[in-house]
Amino acid sequence: MTTYIPLADQPSELHDPHTFIAKYVWSQDHKVIAIQYGSTAVFVGLIALVLSGLMRLQLGYPGTFAFIDPSDYYQFVTMHGMIMVIYLLTALFLGGFGNYLIPLQIGARDMVFPYLNMLSYWFYLLSVIILLASFFVHGGPTGAGWTLYPPQAILRGTPGADMGIILMLLSLAVFIVAFTMGGLNYVTTVLQARTHGMTLMRMPLAVWGIFVATILGLFAFPALFVSAIMMTFDKLIGTSFFMPAVTSLGTNLENSGGSPILFQHLFWFFGHPEVYIVALPAFGLVSDVLSTHARKNIFGYRMMVWAIVAIGALSFIVWAHHMYVSGMNPYFGFFFAFTTLIIAVPTAIKVYNWVLTLWHGNIRMTVPMLFAMGFIFTFIHGGLTGIFLGNVTVDLPLSDTYFVVAHFHMVMGVSPVMVLFAAIYHWFPKMSGKMFNVTLGKIHFWATFLGTYAIYLPMHYLGLLGVPRRYFAIGTTDFIPESAQQLNANITQAALFVGVMQLVFIFNIIYSLARGPKADGNPWEATSLEWQTPDTPPHHGNWGEKLPVVYRWAYEYSVPGVKADFVPQNIPPEEVEMLPGAGKYVDRSEVHG
């Protein structure tokens, strides 16, 4: 008789690597790949952080820094935006946390296709190298803005219009290939490599967020790929997919008749789902952190799952709210404003459920919890201004002002980064086996949380005053008072402060890796499977001899009558220790999951 071995057990794929190179460089272990992805992403993220500091220096003190000319400024803006959105956030959430958490949280030994997973990382690294190479080519990196709108993106006069833009497009194409390889792996693993008892409706929300975001990514990135290919031909061969007839620097170019708005539609058909490719994993991760540290089950688990799915589906039909001022048919605006406001409904459900999870919880103010609660603040804040901007009539006057910069940095910058920090602090003990320094973590939180408010709150005000974004220097105008410049300088001071304070985080991580106290396998007393591994950090294959068996959902906290205030997913009901006289343990999975 042959025995049935579920895919989660991966018998034929598991060859234990012994050499250093096989273990840590050409590794096929999802945990190592996750850390490779994560550290590469943090590395490019730091570059993007420095770029934002340079931008703020120019904006806060125009004319003071001779080494920043307008071209440099636009190159900083472009590279900052592109790196943060794609190469940091997307890569860190999906390549980093997706890789680390999916197999561990669903009880598998590894991803279904470990080799493809390894290729995915190396393609990602290649895309980062190509991107960074553009700093060193003639003309420097592209300065077309992170949206790379043609015709200006590929015309002379825009910084980096020669090699910079080509390397950018190439790098994006390679990134998409890397993402597709990783993404196929994540969805297949979630669908087919779950351990015994792990139904879809028992999965932690982190996996749900990553899973749906991956599907979004698989179907949204092709739009960027298509536009990158066509723009490359416009640039290199002189086709006119997007290029209208243009007179550039006195000469008529060969292009004619192309449609720049077509590019914008393609770009934002990718670009808006991209917001949720970043946001959905953040929603998932923060749900797990909140529930664990509030010692309470997540409020409305099923609703949370369906909200993730609904947001994912809706995110494909809101893209043109980025284009109200593009010159597209104004009637489109009505439709897209409508869908945009509808997407606020499932999003608001999630926010209410997070708050209700905290309600009457036994909250432990740990460092990850601080960041998770910080996220609720920043996300509500950024979300509310999104409702302003989703309406065409409000968006038109505000679209080219700092109000938009403030909005998307609150909702798409600060909020996911808050979750990233929450998640890094939360899972650091599992990933490294060491505990971080709590005091430094708290200093990092308060500096980041208050600091980012000091940056972005005044920006809303500047935007309402009419201070335009994308400008190298505002100069003197009739409608912007002198005092606005003072505010701008203050924003720069806050930005530099927040930037420097991130060194506390980097120091904390490196110091704790080397000298931190040894962490317990389950320091937060959490229920999900990754905290129940026999070793910390988990060894190759994750689970030792036998895969865990799952009996319930991941949110069994503070169950009445149970001795401990949490019941891990893999403890059989009959082994749950009860308080004297409390009777038998009743599995709430039947009720909730």
Added chain:
Amino acid sequence: MNPLRALFEKPWQRTPQTADGLSVEHSQALEHPPQKTALMFFLGVVGVLFGLFITAYFVRMELDDWRPMPESQLLWINTVLLFFGSVVLQWTHSRLKHGEASSVKAGLLLGGLLTLGFVYGQFAAWQDMRAAGYYMYNNPANSFFYVLTGIHALHMLGGLWVWTRAGIRVWSGTAPEKVGLAVELCAVYWHFLLLVWLVLFALLSYT
């Protein structure tokens, strides 16, 4: 594969259909081997990719400077080649499924050669067009012709890479049953790309 059923299947359980005579090979033990699931998602990705190209085609077509290209007769021959490539791979797959491994070498070889013929034919069609003065940058219709056929041919080459690997395994003595999955995946991928090609061909011919 029914996507909804895939969502609700319990991957840790043996599915009733495969309960008897189960192979130990884990990927065979599931009703849907993971490679098949991944391929389905990949076909979705490829479908979106071409769907967006086609959307862009329709948008761009409406603008004034669009001059349709003449149709190349070669494309008809290529279509026939790809059609039979797809049919032969399907035939090979169904023979394997019924335990007749004898024809796997011939089937794989013929299917691949027909496809190579298709790719070469597309390349030849490019040469014809260039010789007739229809360069890529002359007109957006030309640009789309080269881009669409080029991207499609690249996807075909990707399939041929998998085909080559399966071929190497068969010729180096792997039991034909063990390449059954690879042959099946090739057949599915070929059908899909044939379908994509038929849509593209119709688009290029009638607009």
